[in-house]
Amino acid sequence: MALKLVRVAKGEILQASGDLNTKVYEVRSGFLCSYTIDTKGKQYIFMFAPENWMIADVALPEQPAQLFIEAVEDSEVIIYEKDPSITLFEKQKMRVCLAEMQTRIIMLMSEPAIKRYEHFIQTYPEIVKRVPQRMIASYLGVTPEGLSKVKSERKKER
Amino acid sequence: MALKLVRVAKGEILQASGDLNTKVYEVRSGFLCSYTIDTKGKQYIFMFAPENWMIADVALPEQPAQLFIEAVEDSEVIIYEKDPSITLFEKQKMRVCLAEMQTRIIMLMSEPAIKRYEHFIQTYPEIVKRVPQRMIASYLGVTPEGLSKVKSERKKER
DNA sequence: TTTATTTCTTAACCTAGTTTAATGCCTACG
DNA sequence: CGTAGGCATTAAACTAGGTTAAGAAATAAA
Numbered sequence: 001m002a003l004k005l006v007r008v009a010k011g012e013i014l015q016a017s018g019d020l021n022t023k024v025y026e027v028r029s030g031f032l033c034s035y036t037i038d039t040k041g042k043q044y045i046f047m048f049a050p051e052n053w054m055i056a057d058v059a060l061p062e063q064p065a066q067l068f069i070e071a072v073e074d075s076e077v078i079i080y081e082k083d084p085s086i087t088l089f090e091k092q093k094m095r096v097c098l099a100e101m102q103t104r105i106i107m108l109m110s111e112p113a114i115k116r117y118e119h120f121i122q123t124y125p126e127i128v129k130r131v132p133q134r135m136i137a138s139y140l141g142v143t144p145e146g147l148s149k150v151k152s153e154r155k156k157e158r
Numbered sequence: 159m160a161l162k163l164v165r166v167a168k169g170e171i172l173q174a175s176g177d178l179n180t181k182v183y184e185v186r187s188g189f190l191c192s193y194t195i196d197t198k199g200k201q202y203i204f205m206f207a208p209e210n211w212m213i214a215d216v217a218l219p220e221q222p223a224q225l226f227i228e229a230v231e232d233s234e235v236i237i238y239e240k241d242p243s244i245t246l247f248e249k250q251k252m253r254v255c256l257a258e259m260q261t262r263i264i265m266l267m268s269e270p271a272i273k274r275y276e277h278f279i280q281t282y283p284e285i286v287k288r289v290p291q292r293m294i295a296s297y298l299g300v301t302p303e304g305l306s307k308v309k310s311e312r313k314k315e316r
Numbered sequence: 317t318t319t320a321t322t323t324c325t326t327a328a329c330c331t332a333g334t335t336t337a338a339t340g341c342c343t344a345c346g
Numbered sequence: 347c348g349t350a351g352g353c354a355t356t357a358a359a360c361t362a363g364g365t366t367a368a369g370a371a372a373t374a375a376a
Contacts, residue, residue: 036264036268038268042268044264044267044268046260046263046264057260058256058257058259058260059257059260059261060254060257063257066260066261066264067260096218098216098256098259099216099217099218099221101216101256101259101260101263102204102215102216102217102224102225102259103217103224104263105204105259105262105263105266106194106202106204106224108263108266108267108299109202109266109296109299110194110196110200110202112332112333113332113333132352132353132354133353133354134352134353134354138267141266141267142333142334143333143334143335144353144354144355145333145334145335145336145354145355145356146332146333146334147333147354148354148355148356149332149333149334149355149356149357150332150333151355152355152356270362270363271362271363290322290323290324291323291324292322292323292324300363300364301363301364301365302323302324302325303324303325303326303363303364303365303366304362304363304364305324306324306325306326307325307326307327307362307363308362308363309325310325310326
């Protein structure tokens, strides 16, 4: 399997939405994330990937990528060519990712923004320290303003 | 790997939320679905599984299941013990399911209910024929009333 | 067929979260 | 040092969709 180690600087884009032959990225150090952008230019964080995580667009192989993959911090990344692909995904790391997707869909449907936020900071306290809040808001499916709002409402209640 | 073929009647529950050692189900004939229920008793469809689909709770193995798995029609189901598990998931079928989860998260965050609905009936016209609309609404993260509403608003616009 | 049960739709009201815009805060950079 | 760009917070106005309730329509059961 083709394998490559690259260094990317903060802000660099490893893969863009629309790209064909997407790849699988493993973060050796640093921090990546994936996201989409809608027609109005609004960004939606899809996944965070700190050290030791894998990140990829899991759209079907013939399809163009739905996601951008970008470095949130300077990072060292191992790039796997996707072809023999899913063999990677079955590994433990991918299980965590799958489970996260499941929980996330459920929460997007059934929990209000504040609950999703509280769950997130409890589950991923280290990520909270490393990305701006607006990215967390985006990951949770709320606007930064919306998150600020529900947070301050929650405070008042006490 | 332990393997079992069972017949289940419509409405039968193969696995309940909270169950340990969850299994993987392959639908030979009929139709299954998975869902959660919140504290108020409201149901949220997580996945549909017509013939030849696989369905499972992908929460981590030590964790209790988040999902119920239930027969929407009388069905024949192959049950796989989960242990050697992910080997199954990597198969093509699971890719489709993964891709669907990705698209769904993106759409839950970025598209209004009506767009999600239109995408669904276009992508899965056969499913639309087989399940009541309230289940589709639930899958899309809207209430049945909400779906009726946006549908009739869309009609008026023309 | 008649009855019972579930499903779909409509309507009035309500709320969580969006949008837009302004303000203050940092941090980076000249 | 000052200033420019990104980030967080707040507030006012708005809206998509939720909630509740009731009626119509379709399915299933008897």
